[in-house]
Amino acid sequence: xxxxxxxxxxxxxxxxxxxxxxxxxxxxxxxxxxxxxxxxxxxxxxxxxxxxxxxxxxxxxxxxxxxxxxxxxxxxxxxxxxxxxxxxxxxxxxxxxxxxxxxxxxxxxxxxxxxxxxxxxxxxxxxxxxxxxxxxxxxxxxxxxxxxxxxxxxxxxxxxxxxxxxxxxxxxxxxxxxxxxxxxxxxxxxxxxxxxxxxxxxxxxxxxxxxxxxxxxxxxxxxxxxxxxxxxxxxxxxxxxxxxxxxxxxxxxxxxxxxxxxxxxxxxxxxxxxxxxxxxxxxxxxxxxxxxxxxxxxxxxxxxxxxxxxxxxxxxxxxxxxxxxxxxxxxxxxxxx
Amino acid sequence: xxxxxxxxxxxxxxxxxxxxxxxxxxxxxxxxxxxxxxxxxxxxxxxxxxxxxxxxxxxxxxxxxxxxxxxxxxxxxxxxxxxxxxxxxxxxxxxxxxxxxxxxxxxxxxxxxxxxxxxxxxxxxxxxxxxxxxxxxxxxxxxxxxxxxxxxxxxxxxxxxxxxxxxxxxxxxxxxxxxxxxxxxxxxxxxxxxxxxxxxxxxxxxxxxxxxxxxxxxxxxxxxxxxxxxxxxxxxxxxxxxxxxxxxxxxxxxxxxxxxxxxxxxxxxxxxxxxxxxxxxxxxxxxxxxxxxxxxxxxxxxxxxxxxxxxxxxxxxxxxxxxxxxxxxxxxxxxxxxxxxxxxxxxxxxxxxxxxxxxxxxxxxxxxxxxxxxxxxxxxxxxxxxxxxxxxxxxxxxxxxxxxxxxxxxxxxxxxxxxxxxxxxxxxxxxxxxxxxxxxxxxxxxxxxxxxxxxxxxxxxxxxxxxxxxxxxxxxxxxxxxxxxxxxxxxxxxxxxxxxxxxxxxxxxxxxxxxxxxxxxxxxxxxxxxxxxxxxxxxxxxxxxxxxxxxxxxxxxxxxxxxxxxxxxxxxxxxxxxxxxxxxxxxxxxxxxxxxxxxxxxxxxxxxxxxxxxxxxxxxxxxxxxxxxxxxxxxx
Numbered sequence: 025x026x027x028x029x030x031x032x033x034x035x036x037x038x039x040x041x042x043x044x045x046x047x048x049x050x051x052x053x054x055x056x057x058x059x060x061x062x063x064x065x066x067x068x069x070x071x072x073x074x075x076x077x078x079x080x081x082x083x084x085x086x087x088x089x090x091x092x093x094x095x096x097x098x099x100x101x102x103x104x105x106x107x108x109x110x111x112x113x114x115x116x117x118x119x120x121x122x123x124x125x126x127x128x129x130x131x132x133x134x135x136x137x138x139x140x141x142x143x144x145x146x147x148x149x150x151x152x153x154x155x156x157x158x159x160x161x162x163x164x165x166x167x168x169x170x171x172x173x174x175x176x177x178x179x180x181x182x183x184x185x186x187x188x189x190x191x192x193x194x195x196x197x198x199x200x201x202x203x204x205x206x207x208x209x210x211x212x213x214x215x216x217x218x219x220x221x222x223x224x225x226x227x228x229x230x231x232x233x234x235x236x237x238x239x240x241x242x243x244x245x246x247x248x249x250x251x252x253x254x255x256x257x258x259x260x261x262x263x264x265x266x267x268x269x270x271x272x273x274x275x276x277x278x279x280x281x282x283x284x285x286x287x288x289x290x291x292x293x294x295x296x297x298x299x300x301x302x303x304x305x306x307x308x309x310x311x312x313x314x315x316x317x318x319x320x321x322x323x324x325x326x327x328x329x330x331x332x333x334x335x336x337x338x339x340x341x342x343x344x345x346x347x348x349x350x351x352x353x354x355x356x357x358x359x360x361x
Numbered sequence: 362x363x364x365x366x367x368x369x370x371x372x373x374x375x376x377x378x379x380x381x382x383x384x385x386x387x388x389x390x391x392x393x394x395x396x397x398x399x400x401x402x403x404x405x406x407x408x409x410x411x412x413x414x415x416x417x418x419x420x421x422x423x424x425x426x427x428x429x430x431x432x433x434x435x436x437x438x439x440x441x442x443x444x445x446x447x448x449x450x451x452x453x454x455x456x457x458x459x460x461x462x463x464x465x466x467x468x469x470x471x472x473x474x475x476x477x478x479x480x481x482x483x484x485x486x487x488x489x490x491x492x493x494x495x496x497x498x499x500x501x502x503x504x505x506x507x508x509x510x511x512x513x514x515x516x517x518x519x520x521x522x523x524x525x526x527x528x529x530x531x532x533x534x535x536x537x538x539x540x541x542x543x544x545x546x547x548x549x550x551x552x553x554x555x556x557x558x559x560x561x562x563x564x565x566x567x568x569x570x571x572x573x574x575x576x577x578x579x580x581x582x583x584x585x586x587x588x589x590x591x592x593x594x595x596x597x598x599x600x601x602x603x604x605x606x607x608x609x610x611x612x613x614x615x616x617x618x619x620x621x622x623x624x625x626x627x628x629x630x631x632x633x634x635x636x637x638x639x640x641x642x643x644x645x646x647x648x649x650x651x652x653x654x655x656x657x658x659x660x661x662x663x664x665x666x667x668x669x670x671x672x673x674x675x676x677x678x679x680x681x682x683x684x685x686x687x688x689x690x691x692x693x694x695x696x697x698x699x700x701x702x703x704x705x706x707x708x709x710x711x712x713x714x715x716x717x718x719x720x721x722x723x724x725x726x727x728x729x730x731x732x733x734x735x736x737x738x739x740x741x742x743x744x745x746x747x748x749x750x751x752x753x754x755x756x757x758x759x760x761x762x763x764x765x766x767x768x769x770x771x772x773x774x775x776x777x778x779x780x781x782x783x784x785x786x787x788x789x790x791x792x793x794x795x796x797x798x799x800x801x802x803x804x805x806x807x808x809x810x811x812x813x814x815x816x817x818x819x820x821x822x823x824x825x826x827x828x829x830x831x832x833x834x835x836x837x838x839x840x841x842x843x844x845x846x847x848x849x850x851x852x853x854x855x856x857x858x859x860x861x862x863x864x865x866x867x868x869x870x871x872x873x874x875x876x877x878x879x880x881x882x883x884x885x886x887x888x889x890x891x892x893x894x895x896x897x898x899x900x901x902x903x904x905x906x907x908x909x910x911x912x913x914x915x916x917x918x919x920x921x922x923x924x925x926x927x928x929x930x931x932x933x934x935x936x937x938x939x940x941x942x943x944x945x946x947x948x949x950x951x952x953x954x955x956x957x958x959x960x961x962x963x964x965x966x967x968x969x970x971x972x973x974x975x976x977x978x979x980x981x982x983x984x985x986x987x988x989x990x991x992x993x994x995x996x997x
Contacts, residue, residue: 050521069612080542092620098512107492181448189459196404211851213975221862258994288993299974
């Protein structure tokens with residue numbers, strides 16, 4: 025039996041890797057390997073009794089032991105600095121199966137030797153039971169494995185309810201999932217898009233203005249026409265109607281005109297109906313007072329934030345480079361805002 | 362039957378029941394046909410119940426319990442019926458376990474839904490993606506230290522190519538079946554009567570966590586099944602007379618204990634406590650106690666080592682559930698306010714609520730009866746059975762003080778979570794009483810049998826109602842402030858947008874419900890605040906007033922990138938009365954805890970860039986460099 029379990033475990037493990045990506049093949053192989061490994065645990069650990077009132081002890085223990093094999097292997101892999109990936113898992117399980125198999129075979133041989141010695145020590149005609157020694161006949165008993173017919177009946181007792189449950193449950197779940205459902209609440213959202221999605225600091229709007237990409241999404245709502253508005257400093261500077269189709273995602277750009285070069289932060293707000301997105305911006309003076317992100321740089325790569333403009337770890341690249349005088353001037357300008 | 366597990370109390374024989382050998386197949390065939398028909402009817406009724414709830418129609422609770430009981434009661438009958446064979450009982454218990462998983466399976470067959478499920482699903486997903494254990498979890502911080510379930514699910518998913526959710530379903534259903542069988546095996550270690558074993562499994566299935574909590578994608582769902590088998594192995598070791606058998610059972614127990622320790626803190630602690638109870642009972646009742654003490658010590662060392670070396674924060678995580686609850690309980694005893702009102706504003710029908718109050722009473726009567734039976738049989742029972750069943754009685758007795766903790770806000774959760782463990786004692790201790798009552802009548806369906814089935818139905822209904830909110834049990838339209846109905850299309854779209862445009866792993870501040878979605882589907886790292894990191898103060902700050910500088914410094918130092926605002930917090934009261942976390946300093950007086958101005962003030966703060974907006978959800982990006990800057994309104 026131990027050899028058969030070893031064979032099942034090895035075949036299952038060997039087949040799992042090539043079967044990767046094909047669950048219909050990989051699942052039964054993996055389950056077979058898991059159960060065989062669990063059964064090897066119960067064989068390697070001595071003294072597990074035969075069937076209890078509910079004939080589920082050995083099968084249940086094998087299932088439990090097989091199940092916990094995977095986290096134990098994963099923990100060992102972690103301790104060894106290996107990732108929890110298919111190849112390390114299979115190798116780890118194969119090593120474990122080999123060790124368990126060796127222990128089980130050793131135990132089987134010892135048990136056979138003890139039984140042989142017991143038989144040899146007592147003439148057969150003087151023994152009450154001429155067959156193999158029953159389990160628990162001595163204080164140091166071992167596993168008493170039931171005859172194959174009882175295996176078959178126990179297997180049927182496990183398999184039949186599982187098959188029936190999977191059939192009934194599968195049909196019920198499928199029917200439930202395919203049934204009609206109440207409509208979920210719809211939404212309309214707006215988000216900064218492309219390079220603008222990466223804005224993490226005030227933007228400097230160049231003299232020629234700035235093109236800002238935005239994304240408008242609609243789901244679960246009908247087609248509707250809403251005002252698309254651009255506000256700068258709270259004032260509407262541009263507005264036009266925009267039709268938002270049902271269940272659509274639309275990318276568009278909004279032109280932000282040049283801002284006064286007063287060094288102040290101006291809130292820029294882009295809205296569709298009641299939803300809005302936005303950022304803070306400054307007007308472009310001939311010389312950037314603090315070297316903030318410029319729209320000119322931003323426009324060089326639509327959809328991708330220029331590397332030069334990206335501040336490492338959230339800090340502004342210009343801060344610290346600007347001369348002290350300019351920073352003082354900028355601070356003074358801000359104080360005037 | 363092995364001699365090591367036989368008890369002189371009841372004569373039983375080699376796993377087979379006495380009965381007429383000819384026509385032995387009629388019982389299994391009749392049971393198979395009957396239970397298949399009732400199972401199909403029950404499953405259909407459950408689906409109807411959920412559809413009624415989804416569409417907001419009346420009758421969901423009635424359909425649900427009709428579906429549950431139409432299968433459960435016949436299954437209980439076949440499991441404890443005198444003429445059923447051992448294998449028929451096994452088959453019935455497996456079918457029963459599979460059926461009792463169906464309510465949870467139908468609740469969310471396609472993905473996580475419960476609060477903890479989001480955390481465990483995300484944790485397993487991270488292992489599949491990165492191949493690394495012990496990653497920090499943003500939703501429940503301690504679960505990263507207990508990777509047993511996540512490693513199991515991730516290993517199966519990565520080996521077979523199925524999704525994490527489907528691998529989890531397989532593990533959870535298997536664990537549920539093993540839990541049911543494990544209780545029977547555990548009872549079988551004490552009383553080698555298959556009827557008692559089956560009765561114990563059925564009684565255990567009546568506990569409040571069986572249908573929903575211990576079937577969810579959570580670490581307890583796997584750990585508790587393994588724990589029951591570890592306890593059965595421990596009892597096997599305690600009973601064994603031979604060294605080899607004792608060593609074998611002990612080795613199995615130790616293996617399972619290590620797995621439990623790496624899977625769930627509370628289960629590992631309960632296992633150690635249960636072993637301690639067995640050891641104490643063996644000592645007091647003069648049964649061989651050395652093995653029990655050794656196993657208790659081994660389990661204790663395993664748990665203590667893990668908690669000291671791997672997860673030292675477990676204590677601080679668990680402390681509020683017990684320490685604060687005891688404080689509140691003593692406050693209640695002293696007459697102070699602060700108690701909970703049970704079923705306050707619950708949509709559960711009156712009969713469910715009454716059953717919830719009656720269920721502990723029924724359990725008390727049963728436990729008292731079991732104690733009387735234990736006392737009357739103490740002289741004819743072998744010492745180990747007497748001691749171990751006494752330990753189970755003590756374990757079951759813990760259920761009753763825990764029911765009182767349900768009256769305290771902090772203790773309610775801990776009380777509910779303890780019932781799955783203490784009910785194990787009730788189940789194992791009362792099973793002999795049930796069979797003794799059934800034995801009094803020789804009729805196939807006796808009055809006491811019908812009464813017991815009715816009591817089972819009452820306790821199952823009541824315990825389930827007491828253990829889980831209706832919003833967890835039934836589907837329905839999206840509701841603000843309900844974990845199970847948090848995943849609105851808008852919120853899912855917002856979390857998808859953030860992941861697609863900004864990648865995984867960004868730290869963000871959010872409320873409880875947004876945090877669930879952003880931390881799981883969104884693959885971000887949300888925080889929902891705590892006493893030491895009160896991020897909810899951002900939301901609570903009055904418009905025009907400065908934010909707490911210490912909090913801003915913390916957010917900046919810890920590299921938080923985003924703030925998520927759900928404006929429904931200013932319009933509605935959360936269904937479970939939590940905005941961020943259980944101990945938040947936000948009044949719950951039936952009115953929304955925030956004003957609209959508190960939540961829209963972020964639109965005018967220059968250190969917050971509004972990168973995304975929807976009807977309710979807005980995402981802001983922190984720009985701490987712009988703190989203190991002033992903005993100019995009215996351009997040009």
